[in-house]
Amino acid sequence: xxxxxxxxxxxxxxxxxxxxxxxxxxxxxxxxxxxxxxxxxxxxxxxxxxxxxxxxxxxxxxxxxxxxxxxxxxxxxxxxxxxxxxxxxxxxxxxxxxxxxxxxxxxxxxxxxxxxxxxxxxxxxxxxxxxxxxxxxxxxxxxxxxxxxxxxxxxxxxxxxxxxxxxxxxxxxxxxxxxxxxxxxxxxxxxxxxxxxxxxxxxxxxxxxxxxxxxxxxxxxxxxxxxxxxxxxxxxxxxxxxxxxxxxxxxxxxxxxxxxxxxxxxxxxxxxxxxxxxxxxxxxxxxxxxxxxxxxxxxxxxxxxxxxxxxxxxxxxxxxxxxxxxxxxxxxxxxxxxxxxxxxxxxxxxxxxxxxxxxxxxxxxxxxxxxxxxxx
Amino acid sequence: xxxxxxxxxxxxxxxxxxxxxxxxxxxxxxxxxxxxxxxxxxxxxxxxxxxxxxxxxxxxxxxxxxxxxxxxxxxxxxxxxxxxxxxxxxxxxxxxxxxxxxxxxxxxxxxxxxxxxxxxxxxxxxxxxxxxxxxxxxxxxxxxxxxxxxxxxxxxxxxxxxxxxxxxxxxxxxxxxxxxxxxxxxxxxxxxxxxxxxxxxxxxxxxxxxxxxxxxxxxxxxxxxxxxxxxxxxxxxxxxxxxxxxxxxxxxxxxxxxxxxxxxxxxxxxxxxxxxxxxxxxxxxxxxxxxxxxxxxxxxxxxxxxxxxxxxxxxxxxxxxxxxxxxxxxxxxxxxxxxxxxxxxxxxxxxxxxxxxxxxxxxxxxxxxxxxxxxx
Numbered sequence: 001x002x003x004x005x006x007x008x009x010x011x012x013x014x015x016x017x018x019x020x021x022x023x024x025x026x027x028x029x030x031x032x033x034x035x036x037x038x039x040x041x042x043x044x045x046x047x048x049x050x051x052x053x054x055x056x057x058x059x060x061x062x063x064x065x066x067x068x069x070x071x072x073x074x075x076x077x078x079x080x081x082x083x084x085x086x087x088x089x090x091x092x093x094x095x096x097x098x099x100x101x102x103x104x105x106x107x108x109x110x111x112x113x114x115x116x117x118x119x120x121x122x123x124x125x126x127x128x129x130x131x132x133x134x135x136x137x138x139x140x141x142x143x144x145x146x147x148x149x150x151x152x153x154x155x156x157x158x159x160x161x162x163x164x165x166x167x168x169x170x171x172x173x174x175x176x177x178x179x180x181x182x183x184x185x186x187x188x189x190x191x192x193x194x195x196x197x198x199x200x201x202x203x204x205x206x207x208x209x210x211x212x213x214x215x216x217x218x219x220x221x222x223x224x225x226x227x228x229x230x231x232x233x234x235x236x237x238x239x240x241x242x243x244x245x246x247x248x249x250x251x252x253x254x255x256x257x258x259x260x261x262x263x264x265x266x267x268x269x270x271x272x273x274x275x276x277x278x279x280x281x282x283x284x285x286x287x288x289x290x291x292x293x294x295x296x297x298x299x300x301x302x303x304x305x306x307x308x309x310x311x312x313x314x315x316x317x318x319x320x321x322x323x324x325x326x327x328x329x330x331x332x333x334x335x336x337x338x339x340x341x342x343x344x345x346x347x348x349x350x351x352x353x354x355x356x357x358x359x360x361x362x363x364x365x366x367x368x369x370x371x372x373x374x375x376x
Numbered sequence: 377x378x379x380x381x382x383x384x385x386x387x388x389x390x391x392x393x394x395x396x397x398x399x400x401x402x403x404x405x406x407x408x409x410x411x412x413x414x415x416x417x418x419x420x421x422x423x424x425x426x427x428x429x430x431x432x433x434x435x436x437x438x439x440x441x442x443x444x445x446x447x448x449x450x451x452x453x454x455x456x457x458x459x460x461x462x463x464x465x466x467x468x469x470x471x472x473x474x475x476x477x478x479x480x481x482x483x484x485x486x487x488x489x490x491x492x493x494x495x496x497x498x499x500x501x502x503x504x505x506x507x508x509x510x511x512x513x514x515x516x517x518x519x520x521x522x523x524x525x526x527x528x529x530x531x532x533x534x535x536x537x538x539x540x541x542x543x544x545x546x547x548x549x550x551x552x553x554x555x556x557x558x559x560x561x562x563x564x565x566x567x568x569x570x571x572x573x574x575x576x577x578x579x580x581x582x583x584x585x586x587x588x589x590x591x592x593x594x595x596x597x598x599x600x601x602x603x604x605x606x607x608x609x610x611x612x613x614x615x616x617x618x619x620x621x622x623x624x625x626x627x628x629x630x631x632x633x634x635x636x637x638x639x640x641x642x643x644x645x646x647x648x649x650x651x652x653x654x655x656x657x658x659x660x661x662x663x664x665x666x667x668x669x670x671x672x673x674x675x676x677x678x679x680x681x682x683x684x685x686x687x688x689x690x691x692x693x694x695x696x697x698x699x700x701x702x703x704x705x706x707x708x709x710x711x712x713x714x715x716x717x718x719x720x721x722x723x724x725x726x727x728x729x730x731x732x733x734x735x736x737x738x739x740x741x742x743x744x745x746x747x748x749x750x751x752x
Contacts (some may be wrong), residue, residue, distance in 0.1 A: 028709075029707075029709070312725070314748070316739055316742050316743075318735060318738055318739070319732070319735075320727075323727075325725075325727070327725045329723075330720075330723055330724055330725045331405075331723060331724045331725070331743075331748070331751050332724070332725045332727070333404075333405070333724065333725070333726045333727070333728075333736075333739040334727045334728070335726070335727070335728035335729075335732050335733075335735050335736060335738070335739065336728055336729050336731065336732030336735065337716070337727050337728060337729060340713070340716075340727065342718070342725070342727055344706075344720065344725060347705075347706055347707060348706055348707045348708070348709065349688070349701075349703045349706045349707070349708045349709070349718070349720060350709045350711070351696075351699070351701070351708070351709070351710045351711070351713050351716065351718055351727075352709075352710070352711035352712055352713060353711075353712050353713060355712065356695070356711050356712030357711075359694060359695075359711050359712065360709075360711060362694055362711070363692055363694070363709040363711065366692050367692075367707075372690070372707070375707050
C-alpha cells in the first residue's frame with residue numbers, strides 16, 4: 001500500500017538525542033562490545049541506529065542530532081551515520097547510566113538554545129509505522145515545548161507482555177495526553193493481564209520529551225551534586241579542554257537512571273503535580289529485547305505468517321517448525337526440531353530455545369568472567 | 377590398563393578385503409560424496425578406514441590387503457593409506473552392491489593363490505578391543521580355511537538394539553562356532569528383547585570369512601551370469617586392458633548384495649546344510665550408524681560418563697545436557713537444550729535430535745534431488 005506522506009510539523013527547537021551506550025548482550029553471539037545491538041541490522045538492511053536516525057531525519061536538520069554512546073562504540077557509530085558530524089557523537093568516558101548522559105545533553109543545548117526541546121530516543125527499537133510515529137512525536141514536541149512538562153510516549157499494549165515496564169495513566173488533558181499516575185516495573189502475567197484489561201496502562205517506550213531547561217532544573221533539584229559537573233563539562237564543549245574536562249568530571253557524576261533520579265520522585269508527587277504526561281501511541285513499536293522477540297516480530301511481519309524463517313543460504317526443514325536460525329552463508333538442515341534459536345558467527349555458536357533466549361546474557365557474563373574477551 | 381599383546385597366528389593365505397564404497401549419508405554434513413564416513417576421523421585421530429587397516433595390519437602383510445571402493449573415493453583413500461599400493465585399491469566404475477564387489481576379489485585372489493581365504497570387512501566400524509578382535513579373527517580364518525565354510529563374526533548383543541540385523545544360531549560345533557539358522561532383518565523392539573533374552577541371537581557384524589574358491593563357486597551357483605564376467609575382469613588384472621575391461625563388464629554384473637545373492641538362499645537350506653557358521657564375538661563392536669550412535673559410543677567411552685561432549689574450541693552449558701555438538705574452532709554456548717545433535721561445517725549446519733538423527737539421509741536425498749551437488 002502506498003501512503004501519502006504526512007507532513008511533519010518541524011519544530012525549530014527540537015533536538016533528537018539518541019541513547020546508544022547499551023551493550024545488548026542478549027543478542028550474543030552477533031552482538032559484541034564493539035558491535036552492540038544498535039549497530040546490528042537485525043531487522044532489514046539498515047542497522048537499528050541507522051533506522052532510528054532515518055525515521056527521525058524528517059523531524060530535524062542533521063546538525064540538531066546528538067548521539068550519546070561509549071568509547072567502544074563511538075567510531076563504529078560514526079561510520080554508520082555519515083550524515084552526522086563527529087562532534088555530535090559523544091562518548092561517555094565511563095558509564096553513569098542515563099541521568100548524567102541526558103543531563104549533559106540538556107546543558108549542552110541550553111548553551112545555544114534556551115528554548116531547546118530534547119527528545120530522548122533509544123537506538124535499538126523497531127517501529128513499524130514511521131509516519132504515524134512522526135505524527136505522534138510532533139504532538140509530543142508541541143506539549144513538551146509548551147511548559148515544564150515531561151512527555152513520555154506510552155505504547156498502547158496489544159498483549160499481556162511481562163517484559164516491559166508499564167505507565168499507569170490518569171486524567172486526560174485537552175491536548176490528547178494523559179496525566180501519569182505512576183511508572184510500574186515489569187509485571188507478572190496476572191498483573192500484565194489486569195493492565196491490558198484496565199485500558200489505562202501503557203508500555204513505557206523509553207522515549208521522553210522535555211525542554212532542556214526543564215531537564216536541567218530537574219537535575220539541579222534531584223541530583224544537586226551532579227548537575228554543576230555536567231554544566232561545567234557543557235561549558236567546555238567546543239574548546240580544546242573539552243575531552244579532558246569530560247574525562248575528569250564525568251566519572252564523578254552519580255550513576256543513576258533518569259527513572260530513579262527524576263521520574264519516580266516526580267510521579268510520587270501525584271498525578272496532578274508530577275508534570276509528567278503520557279501520549280498514547282500506536283505505531284507498531286517493539287524493543288526487540290531478545291532473539292525470541294526478534295523471531296516473533298519477523299513472523300508477525302511475514303504474510304502469511306512464516307514460522308520457519310531462516311537466515312541462511314538455503315535450507316531444508318523436515319518435521320521442524322518455529323525455529324529462529326541465523327547462519328548466513330550456510331545451508332541449514334533442520335530435522336525434527338522446534339522452538340529453537342540457533343545463531344552462528346565466525347567464532348561462536350549459540351544453541352538455545354525460544355523460551356530461554358533471555359538467558360543469553362548469562363553466556364556473556366561467563367565469557368566476561370573467564371576473560372574470553374575476543375568473544376564478548 | 378596395559379595388556380600383553382596376544383600373538384596373532386598369521387595365516388599366509390589370509391587376505392583382508394575392505395569394503396569402502398559406502399557413502400554414509402547419515403553423517404552429513406561432515407560426510408560428502410568425496411569424503412564418505414569411512415574417510416572421517418569420527419572417533420579418534422585416525423579415520424575409520426585407517427583404523428580398519430591398522431587393526432588388521434598385524435594379521436597380514438600390507439601387500440595382501442585389498443580395498444574396494446568407488447571412483448569418487450579412490451584417490452582420497454589412496455592418500456589415507458600410504459602403506460597400500462594404488463593397485464590394491466579397486467574402484468567400481470558403477471555401484472553393483474556387495475556381491476559383485478567381493479566376487480571380483482575372489483576371482484582376483486584365485487589367480488595367484490588357490491588357497492586364498494578372504495576376510496570381508498566394512499571400513500567404517502569401531503572396535504574397542506583390537507587384540508580380542510584379532511584373536512577371534514585368527515580362529516575364524518582357521519575355520520574358513522578348513523573347508524567350504526562361510527564364517528560370520530556374530531556380535532554378542534548387549535542391548536535390544538533395533539538398528540542391526542541379527543543372526544539366529546543353532547547347534548555348536550567343536551571348533552567353537554555355531555551353525556547359522558537364519559539371518560534376520562532389523563527387528564522391532566519387542567523382537568529385539570526376545571532375541572536378547574533367547575541367548576542364541578547375534579548382531580550381524582558384516583564381517584565374513586571364506587575361501588576364495590568357496591566364494592567363487594557360490595557365485596557360479598547363485599549368480600551364473602555374473603560370475604564369468606568377474607572371472608574375465610580378474611584375468612585382465614595387471615594388463616593394460618584391465619581398466620577398459622572393468623569399465624565394460626562390471627556394469628553388466630547383477631546389482632545385488634551378498635546377503636540376498638548367497639547368504640539367504642544358503643541359510644534356507646537349513647542349519648545343517650548351509651555351511652554358514654557364526655563365531656560368537658565380544659570385542660566392543662559398534663557400526664556407528666548415526667550421529668546418535670557416535671554420541672552414545674563416545675559417552676560410554678568417557679569415564680565418568682560425560683553427556684555434554686562438545687567438539688569445539690570452548691563451550692558453556694547452562695541447563696543443557698546430553699547434546700552432541702560438533703563445531704570445531706567455535707565457542708559453543710548451549711542454553712536450555714537437551715538431546716540435540718548440531719553439526720557444523722564450512723558450508724552447512726545440521727540441527728536435529730538424538731531421536732531423529734537417522735533421518736539425516738533424507739537431507740542428502742533432498743540435496744541430490746535439487747542438484748545442490750556442492751553440498752552432497
